[in-house]
Amino acid sequence: MIKEYRTIREVAGPLMLVSDVSDVSYGELGEIELQNGETRRCRVLELNGSNALVQLFESSAGINLAQSKVRFLGHGIELGVAEDMLGRVFDGLGRPIDGGPEILPEKRLDINGVPMNPAARDYPSEFIQTGVSAIDGLNTLVRGQKLPIFSGSGLPHAQLAAQIARQAKVLGTESKFAVVFAAVGITFEEADFFISDFRRTGAIDRTVLFMNLANDPAIERISTPRMALTAAEYLAFDLGMQVLVIITDITNYAEALREVSAARKEVPGRRGYPGYLYTDLATMYERAGRRLDSNGSITMIPILSMPEDDKTHPIPDLTGYITEGQIILSRELYRKGLRPPIDVLPSLSRLKDKGIGKGKTREDHAGTMNQLFAAYARGKDAKELMTILGEAALTDVDKLYAKFADEFEKRYVSQGYETDRTIEETLKIGWELLAILPKNELKRIKPEHIEMYYEELDQK
Numbered sequence: 001m002i003k004e005y006r007t008i009r010e011v012a013g014p015l016m017l018v019s020d021v022s023d024v025s026y027g028e029l030g031e032i033e034l035q036n037g038e039t040r041r042c043r044v045l046e047l048n049g050s051n052a053l054v055q056l057f058e059s060s061a062g063i064n065l066a067q068s069k070v071r072f073l074g075h076g077i078e079l080g081v082a083e084d085m086l087g088r089v090f091d092g093l094g095r096p097i098d099g100g101p102e103i104l105p106e107k108r109l110d111i112n113g114v115p116m117n118p119a120a121r122d123y124p125s126e127f128i129q130t131g132v133s134a135i136d137g138l139n140t141l142v143r144g145q146k147l148p149i150f151s152g153s154g155l156p157h158a159q160l161a162a163q164i165a166r167q168a169k170v171l172g173t174e175s176k177f178a179v180v181f182a183a184v185g186i187t188f189e190e191a192d193f194f195i196s197d198f199r200r201t202g203a204i205d206r207t208v209l210f211m212n213l214a215n216d217p218a219i220e221r222i223s224t225p226r227m228a229l230t231a232a233e234y235l236a237f238d239l240g241m242q243v244l245v246i247i248t249d250i251t252n253y254a255e256a257l258r259e260v261s262a263a264r265k266e267v268p269g270r271r272g273y274p275g276y277l278y279t280d281l282a283t284m285y286e287r288a289g290r291r292l293d294s295n296g297s298i299t300m301i302p303i304l305s306m307p308e309d310d311k312t313h314p315i316p317d318l319t320g321y322i323t324e325g326q327i328i329l330s331r332e333l334y335r336k337g338l339r340p341p342i343d344v345l346p347s348l349s350r351l352k353d354k355g356i357g358k359g360k361t362r363e364d365h366a367g368t369m370n371q372l373f374a375a376y377a378r379g380k381d382a383k384e385l386m387t388i389l390g391e392a393a394l395t396d397v398d399k400l401y402a403k404f405a406d407e408f409e410k411r412y413v414s415q416g417y418e419t420d421r422t423i424e425e426t427l428k429i430g431w432e433l434l435a436i437l438p439k440n441e442l443k444r445i446k447p448e449h450i451e452m453y454y455e456e457l458d459q460k
Contacts, residue, residue: 004033005070009051011060014217015263016042018070021052027076027112030054035067042070043077043219045264055219055260057093076112079227080105081234085208086178089195092212092224106234111226113233113287122290124324127355128244128299131167131420132160134342134413135349137430138369139327141299142355143170143242144290146323148250148302150316152309155329158190159417160340161246161303166203167420168244175295176241179203182210182228185221185252208235214252221256229287229298236296243298245288250281250304254315270314278318285322325349338414345377361423364453367445368430372408374444375437379405397441404436 003022010017016032030042040063046053054070079094082105089098096102124144130136141147151157165179181198183191191211198204208231212224225247236243247253254273261274269275288300302323306316309331320326330343356365379401386394386402394402412429415421421429431453434442442450 002071002073006066006068008032008063008065008068008070011063011065013263014056014060014219014260015045016054016056016060016063016070018052018054020050021072022050024052024072028072029075029077030070030072032056032063033069033071034062035064044072045260053264055263057217057219059217076110077223077226078108079111079230080108081231081238082106083235083239085231085235087205087207089209089211090227092184092210092216092220092227094210094227097211106238109230109234111223111230112283113226113230116287116289116291120292122292123354124290124297124299124351125354126170126173127360127423129167129169129171129423130164131422132163132340132342133415133421133426133429134340134344134347135164135327136421136423137365137412137426138344138352138372139325139347139349140352140355140361141168141301141349142351143299144288144297145325145349145351146285146288146300146302147325147327147349148304148316148319148323149327149329150311150319151303151305151329152331153305153307155305155331155334156340156417157248157303157305157329158186158193160329160342161248161301162194162197163340163417164301165198165207165244165246166201170242171423173242176239177206178235178241178243179207180210180228180232180235180243180245181207182212182225182245182247184212184224184247184249185214185216185256186212186249187214218256218259221253222260225250225253225284229284232298233287236298237291237294238296240295242296245298245300246303247284247300248303250302250319251307251315254281273314277314278321281318282322285319324351333409333413336409338409339416340413342413344373344413345380362427364445364449365423365427367449368427368434370444371434371442372412372430375401375404375434375441376408379403379408397438400437404433407436408433 007019009019028044032040041057042054044052045055082103091097124142126143128141128143210224210228212221232243232245235241258273288298290297307313325348327347328343330341333341382398382402
């Protein structure tokens with residue numbers, strides 16, 4: 001039997017103190033019934049003896065301490081999951097907001113999930129084609145990987161996220177592919193962009209969307225990514241699907257965590273964020289991966305906007321420790337008109353070597369990738385030298401490298417948000433660009449591959 005308490009002692013902003021409680025646990029969900037019969041939800045944040053500190057999901061306005069009742073429901077926040085979730089739009093707490101019917105759940109799962117046994121993890125090893133050359137060709141995404149996108153305020157990470165969600169696919173497998181998309185603390189305009197873009201392209205049929213708006217409560221912002229990951233775990237490990245989870249924007253999530261931490265008067269860490277920010281992010285990121293006992297997998301692309309474009313800020317810094325690389329968007333390339341403005345040199349996918357090569361992409365992929373990196377880096381150096389000393393100071397080969405850098409940005413990186421390139425098209429463009437350079441400069445590619453692909457271009 002659920003007990004009701006009329007022992008609300010204090011309300012301060014989003015927090016409320018309830019005294020003389022028993023059999024209540026941390027993280028438990030509660031309901032507050034107001035004098036007029038209205039109910040609001042809360043969650044237990046802290047327990048001290050018989051006192052429970054709870055955080056309200058909705059506003060605290062209008063709560064009369066003497067006349068309001070609190071009851072605790074005996075469980076944490078749960079999400080009802082079913083295959084029917086595909087094609088639907090939910091709010092940050094898993095309630096449908098697309099005008100469709102309620103989901104009839106196959107089961108109800110705690111949104112905090114169950115930690116994956118490290119011994120049961122399978123190593124990520126299969127290529128995921130995103131259709132974006134700068135990712136597929138140079139910073140390859142592998143099934144089961146965590147590969148964040150580091151962006152900045154005002155950069156087009158929303159368009160890139162929508163493009164990847166639309167285009168991503170695992171090649172050579174019969175398993176169904178699904179996308180779970182969580183938008184955390186975004187504006188109404190951004191939410192409308194994502195929903196209408198997925199509907200326009202038909203991608204919504206294989207997508208589950210969770211939308212948490214900027215004016216929703218901070219506690220809901222903390223729940224939204226976990227809602228998405230719970231849905232992803234069900235689709236991947238119960239239904240055997242390949243699931244790509246995209247979460248934008250992790251910075252808004254961390255700000256909500258800081259807000260809750262400050263309300264609890266916790267000792268702040270770096271830049272006011274709680275000292276457990278690393279642990280908290282890890283509890284989300286580490287839910288991605290592959291299991292030995294399941295055909296399904298969860299691949300994760302968290303997107304975060306770096307405050308002041310600072311890579312050393314706590315959020316990107318800690319994310320970099322937990323994840324396997326990063327894709328970095330550049331403000332300089334954005335100003336030059338490149339779309340998407342992916343800066344390939346500081347970007348990195350630590351698992352890229354596991355997902356490329358014969359039988360996965362193509363036998364020449366590793367060599368051309370290394371050669372493109374090296375040539376672009378040298379081309380950028382040549383362009384800087386040209387700016388300082390003038391073109392006359394460059395050798396003929398350096399001028400070719402400078403030309404290569406310009407063409408590489410224009411043709412390889414800047415493909416727009418509607419172009420979906422196969423890995424063969426990406427590799428072909430790579431070879432066409434390498435043909436700008438003399439054959440004796442291609443020192444990182446095996447001679448048989450040069451013979452097969454470079455000579456082929458020469459003959460054309």
